[in-house]
Amino acid sequence: MTDLPEPTEVPEAVPAAEPEPTDDVALLSVPVAALSPSLEAVLMVADQPLDETTLATAVGYPAEEVAAALAVLAAEYDEQDRGFELRNVAGGWRYYTREAYAPVVEGFVLEGQQARLTQAALETLAVVAYKQPVTRARVSAIRGVNVDGVMRTLLSRGLVEEAGRDGEHGATLYRTTGYFLERIGVTSLDELPELAPYLPEMDDLDDELSELLGAPPATSPTAVEPAAETAPAGESAESGPEAGPAEESAAEESPADVVTPAQPEDDE
Numbered sequence: 001m002t003d004l005p006e007p008t009e010v011p012e013a014v015p016a017a018e019p020e021p022t023d024d025v026a027l028l029s030v031p032v033a034a035l036s037p038s039l040e041a042v043l044m045v046a047d048q049p050l051d052e053t054t055l056a057t058a059v060g061y062p063a064e065e066v067a068a069a070l071a072v073l074a075a076e077y078d079e080q081d082r083g084f085e086l087r088n089v090a091g092g093w094r095y096y097t098r099e100a101y102a103p104v105v106e107g108f109v110l111e112g113q114q115a116r117l118t119q120a121a122l123e124t125l126a127v128v129a130y131k132q133p134v135t136r137a138r139v140s141a142i143r144g145v146n147v148d149g150v151m152r153t154l155l156s157r158g159l160v161e162e163a164g165r166d167g168e169h170g171a172t173l174y175r176t177t178g179y180f181l182e183r184i185g186v187t188s189l190d191e192l193p194e195l196a197p198y199l200p201e202m203d204d205l206d207d208e209l210s211e212l213l214g215a216p217p218a219t220s221p222t223a224v225e226p227a228a229e230t231a232p233a234g235e236s237a238e239s240g241p242e243a244g245p246a247e248e249s250a251a252e253e254s255p256a257d258v259v260t261p262a263q264p265e266d267d268e
Contacts, residue, residue: 035061035069049092049182090181091188117153124150125159129180129192133163133173159183 038059043050052070056063070093074086084095097105117125124147127139140147151174154160163175181187 033059035059035065036073039066039069039073043086043093043095046094048178049088049090049094051092055093089185089187090178094182117157118150120145120147121150121153125154125176125180128154128160128174129176129189130195132175132189134175135166135169135171135173137171139174 038061039055042055042058050058052063052067055070056066059066061069070086070088077085081098083098083101085098086093087096089096123143124139127142128134131138131142136147136151139151151160158177158179160174160180161177163173165171166173176189181189186192
C-alpha cells in the first residue's frame with residue numbers, strides 16, 4: 001500500500017478591515033448643503049429662538065461660520081425690506097414679522113379678538129420682572145390686591161414660571177420666562193429699563209409724608225378740654241357731682257394718649 005499524503009490545513013479567510021471614518025464623516029451628522037438655505041429652512045420650522053451652537057449642529061457647519069451667515073442674512077432682509085426679519089432675541093435667532101406690517105398681521109391673526117394683557121396683568125408682570133424670584137404673597141403686598149387670578153393667567157400664557165420654594169416660609173417662588181424676554185424684545189433682564197426715572201422725586205415724597213404726619217387724628221376726643229377751660233376760677237374741676245371711675249379715667253386721658261383701633265387687613 002502506498003502512503004497517502006497528509007491533509008494540509010487551509011488558512012481561514014481574514015475579513016477585510018473596515019475603513020476608518022474620516023474627520024468629515026465623524027463630525028457631520030447630516031449631509032452638507034449650502035449654509036444659508038440650510039439655516040433658513042431650519043429657522044422656518046423653529047418654534048423658539050435657536051442659538052448658534054444648535055444651528056451649527058443642525059446644518060453641519062462650524063459655529064463661527066453660522067454666526068457670520070446669520071448676520072449676513074439679517075442684513076440682506078433689512079436691505080430688501082422684506083416683510084419679515086431675522087433677529088437675535090432671548091439668546092437665539094428667530095424669524096419675526098417686521099414692525100411696519102404689524103397692523104396687517106394683527107388684522108389677520110386677531111380677527112377682532114382682544115389678546116392683550118389687562119392693566120392688572122401688566123402691573124403684576126412688572127412686579128415679578130423686577131422683584132424675581134418672588135412669592136405670590138409678596139406680589140399681592142406690593143400691589144395691595146389679591147393677584148391669584150392674574151398669576152394664573154400669566155402662568156397659562158407662559159410669561160411666568162415657578163422657580164422653587166422660599167427657604168424661610170416654603171412658599172412658591174415665581175420668575176419670568178424666556179418667552180417673556182422674547183415678547184418684550186430683550187435678550188436678558190439686564191436690559192430692562194431703570195425704574196428711577198418713573199419714581200416720584202424725594203421732595204414730593206417728603207411733602208406728602210409731612211402732610212400725613214401733620215394731619216390731626218380722625219377720631220380725636222376734643223370734647224374733654226372745653227369743659228376744663230370753662231370752669232370758674234378757684235373752683236376745682238372735680239366739683240359738682242362725684243365722677244365715677246370710668247369718667248375720671250376719660251377726663252385724665254389726653255388726646256395724644258388715645259389710640260385709634262387698627263383697621264382689619266384686606267384679604268386682597
